Amino acid sequence: MTKTARCLGGVLALAAALAAGHLVAAFIDPGASPYLAVGGAAIDLTPLPLKDFAVRTFGTHDKQVLLGGMAVVLVVAAALAGVLSARRPWPGAAIVAVFGLAGVAAVATRPSLPLVAVLAPITSLLVGVGVFLVLLQRKTKANPSRRAFLLVTAGAGVAAAAGQFLTSTKDATASRQAVGKLIPARAAPPIPADADFAKLGTPPFLTPNARFYRVDTALSVPQVRAEDWNLRLHGLVDRERRYSYADLRTRPLVERTITMTCVSNEVGGDYVSTANFIGVDLADLLDEAGVRPGAQQLFSTSVDGWTSGTPVAAAQDRGRGALLALGMNGEPLPLEHGFPARLVTPGLYGYVSATKWVVDLEVTTWRARQSYWLKRGWGEQAPIKTESRIDVPKGFATVPAGAVRLSGVAWAQHTGVDKVEIRVDGGPWQPTTLSTEVTVDTWRMWWTQISVKPGTHQVFCRATDRSGYTQTEERVGTVPDGATGWHSTTFIAA
Structure with a gap:
């Protein structure tokens, strides 16, 4: 077998492994796809200076750069595994197995995935090693033919396409469209004509949803249907509460005009945007639960496992007007901005105030729980700077x-x-x-x-x-x- 054929065999084994894992993940949770899970783990493990550099350099394209870089590394490693298997397939198979085990570890440690999700990377591991051994065995009578290479290529393509199709059926777009127009009981005051100088070069006062900045750790946008979503409010409260989307949708909604800013915004940066957010007063929900003395933070968790800690005093401050937001600029939240629901707390940087795809709110103390960025050395209170x-x-x-x-x-x-x-x-x-x-x-x-x-x-x-x-x-x-x-x-x- 030529060196080129061995390289191709390694790459095909990689493709088959990722396709098989993606297909199995489609039945369990799209986030269990090994490629995405490893990418998520890479984000979590990346040192702060490197993360800051990535956001500063690549902006909202940082995730595409990460996934592209991972693809290059995987292809090179797979090709190298093929080259190392000139005499026997086991050295290359060991390399494939190591990457497969990395996928298993990544999925097993994702806080938002159930234990059964490890079936996806385990399938990747078994398929990757199996296909590698079949394609890269020594040249004997059983040496794989060109037909075998074509069959593996076709099989990987079909598995990848099937996985993608099944994943697309879980898209929350139809659910979002079914929500319809959100009409607030208390609308925000009209924006004055001279609230911006757009004709002189400034941004428009209200940022269109498509241009509103987005910075988060999600490699793929979580797909949560409104009819499946619910929010748990618990912890240091007198009464644990649960809310469905319908519970909130039928309440009198309030609309507020709020400018949000990302803590990653460099001097002169554009990670700052303004929208009319529609939702429910967060203070109302906290009052219904009854916040106990000694509570310090509202620890919020996203459906993808990301966490944030908002000072309870800010969340309860009616003068500040924190929202559990359902809508943005007259329509339901866009999927990439947190549909079905997110937090919006005026005056605080987003990493402590604006959890997207929120599913859990725990009233607690700073000592009891540490959020995603607090663990990584970022500030606790995070008021936005002038x-x-x-x-x-x-x-x-x-x-x-x-x-x-x-x-x-x-x-x-x-x-x-x-x-x-x-x-x-x-x-x-x-x-x-x-x-x-x-x-x-x-x-x-x-x-x-x-x-x-x-x-x-x-x-x-x-x-x-x-x-x-x-x-x-x-x-x-x-x-x-x-x-x-x-x-x-x-x-x-x-």
Whole structure:
């Protein structure tokens, strides 16, 4: 057997293994697919600096980069296993087995998967090793023919397609569409026409759902049907409560305009968006359960096992207006933004306030439970820091000399933005014109016009919030509780 044939045999064994595991996972839980489970484990085990680098470098494409990198590693390893099996198949089979065992370990340790889910990676392991031994045995009378290679290829393709088809039947899209329009009993006030300066280069005040930032650890979007969903509220409460989607859907719903920010947002970053969220007051649910003295955090769990800890004081604060949200910008939550339900807590970074696909709420203490990011060294309380950004001109843009328009956005959720200033080429700070404030929990746009001579120019911006605090110049990274520093842009006037 040629070296090329041995490489191909190893890769085909890999394809057969992944396809078989994917097919079995489709009957149990799509998250048990070994490829996805190993990817999820890789995310959990990745050191914080590397995670921060991935989000900063690849943005919302970080998961695709991870899966693509895994694919390259697996194909190279499978091809190497084939090459090492020139004399006997066992060295290569051992490599295949090691990767198979990694899949078993990944699925077995996923907190959201039942024990039976290990059948998927076990199937992958057995099929991978079996196919490898058949295709990579030494050249004897029983040596596999070209037909055997084609049969394995066809079988892997059919298994993968069948698994994908079965997985698609569990798609929650139809369930979301059946919910229909969500009409709040208490609607948010209309957005004033001058709430943004979109014609001058700022974002629109309300972020369309398709453009709303998304940062989470889910490699595949959880598919939860509204009719299957329920929420458990328990822990340090007088009365454990359970809610179905219908229970919440039939309540008088409230709509609030809220700007959300990710803690991974670098200075000048775009992980900040605004929407009209519709849902149920979280404080109402907590009052119904009766929070006991000594409670400190609302420990929330997503259907995929991700966890978050929200300060109980923030969740109960009616002036803050935390929601168990069902809708977003007039429609049910998009699947990728948490359908059927998620938390939205104004003024706190998303990792402590905005659990998507939420299925469990436990009232507890900080010492008793540690959430996903708290275990990894991130901050406990996580109030959003006052920040501002320049959107126009873009970095290194060329503009006509003379009058140059500058515009951007600032945010200081739950405090409010009172002032945004700019500084051109190290000169004095100059005021800008602010848009109409919608609420203290939303961002605020700004713009101004300056006159510049031909050449290269640098502009900084800074915001002052309603408490009197002005952004610090000190540059601090996102870890452990949000970035600080003045954003700047450099442009060329010609």
